[in-house]
Amino acid sequence: MMSKKYSIGLCGLSFCSPNLGCSALAYAFRKLLIDIFKNDNVQLKIVVFSNVDSKDYVVTSEKWVSEELIRYSFKKINSIKLAKAKIEECDVVFDFTEGDSFSDIYGLKRFALTSFFKFVTIKKDGCLVLGPQTYGPFKNKHVRKMAKWLISSADRVYARDKKSAKLVESITGIKAITTTDVAFALPKDQVQIDGCGRPSFGLNVSGLLWTGGYTESNQFGLSVNYREYIKRLIPEIIERGYNVHLIPHVVGDMYPECDSPICKELSEQYEHCILAPDFVSPMQAKGYISNMDVFSGARMHATIGAFSSGVVTLPFAYSPKFEGLYESIGYPYLIDGRKLSTDEAVALTLKYLDETEKLREAQCKALEKASQNLGAFSADLKDWFNRFILATDKD
Incomplete structure (x- = not known):
């Protein structure tokens, strides 16, 4: 049976950022995404839109997954034109807004720049999914209005906490699907340290x-x-x-x-x-x-x-x-x-x-909850793909 080919764009996920938190979010979601498609006879193309140098990008070892990095700069009009064209080629675009930047907490300029690819995807009638992230606060009324339009125009909306989900519902009426931060799924390298005999x-x-x-x-x-x-x-x-x-x-x-x-x-x-x-x-x-x-x-x-x-x-x-x-x-x-x-x-x-033992006990229970939330997120995303993406005949 011939495998199907799907192209998925990733925005607001910085794989090579000096902010390792942004990179953690990116690599963890890529892992979850690959796991979702693993047994579906799919040829998956992941298109990463990045505004930073990608020389340290860690390529996946999965042979059925190809990756393309689109380097753009808002100061270079040709790079923006290329990025917009690549957006059009994607079956679905995921945008995570770096996890916490869908807000005006970091200033109006950052909100505007991180909204660009959401806007482009929506205007080109693309399929936009807002990945699990924090929404708000939106203190500026103009930011709040734009955020309402962007969220309402998305095809799927995930929040990484209940507080964000409540905010989304309060300004849009949409019930965001609540999960947790996908960075809980990040794998780790083996690294040795010298303990010097002290904890x-x-x-x-x-x-x-x-x-x-x-x-x-x-x-x-x-x-x-x-x-x-x-x-x-x-x-x-x-x-x-x-x-x-x-x-x-x-x-x-x-x-x-x-x-x-x-x-x-x-x-x-x-x-x-x-x-x-x-x-x-x-x-x-x-x-x-x-x-x-x-x-x-x-x-x-x-x-x-x-x-x-x-x-x-x-x-x-x-x-x-x-x-x-x-x-x-x-x-x-x-x-x-x-x-x-x-x-x-x-x-x-x-x-x-x-009180480390008390905290450790609470942490074990919380980790179990996070794991359950991530499992539910993967299952929901898989079901959504089956209904809206995998059901599309692209042969």
Whole structure:
């Protein structure tokens, strides 16, 4: 029997981003997508739309899957024309908006740029699926209006938490299908570390929070003084007998986005601090993180990497996406940087550190819930493909 050929476009998924959280989302979804089609006698073409250099792209080993990377830049009109033409060739386009950028929290320009391919797909009568992601907040009325149109025009809408699903329904009337973050499915590389005879505490320090956000003026409205919190926390953790592994999850030296410079600076200030390398893939980062005994961080996908590896995890929440995601799977042990004082945040972190067995038990149950949600997502997506894509005769 002749195999069918399908072309699937992936937008808002950055496989080669220095933000390893964005890459984690991308590789995890590609794995889920390939698993869905694995036994269906399909020749699958995955078309990745990327605005970053793709030299470190990790190609799948599946022989029945071909991949094409379309590099575009909004400053190069010919690259945009090519990207638009490739969108037209896709049977379906998935857009994840980097997981958390379908919002005006990062500014109006970012919202506009991340909406471009959604708009193009809709206007060309393409099939648009909004992958599991956070929706909102939409503080600007014009952004809210555009978001309503984009969501309402999509063929399928998934949310990664209940809070986002409620927001979608409140502004569009659409009941988004609630699942969880697909990054829970990310595989990991085997990475060895030198424990030096002490337990390991992984700490992801966000360069973006350290500098006050893109505006450098507490853009995310933290009630915690983040710099003071980190500087007070590290000695306390070391005093409890841990090595502190400072782990950047947005790598490189781009200011103010990257974690690497501040992690390096802090590693030189304290004994028993170890600087993790700049990883080239999220699978490497997850492999390193999986060696930790306890992990805390402000990059959500760094915490997901720890959480899904069974490492006791203390997420530092700087936006509603943390609360939405972790509460949806029944894990309330967050350090909320928008509600707590600096003193309270330090005290709560250390309290959780003294209750690791209690947290580990809650985490096991939450991981089971996340796994069930991902299984339900894959099943729903498979069913949707059978009805709307695989049922189409393309021979």
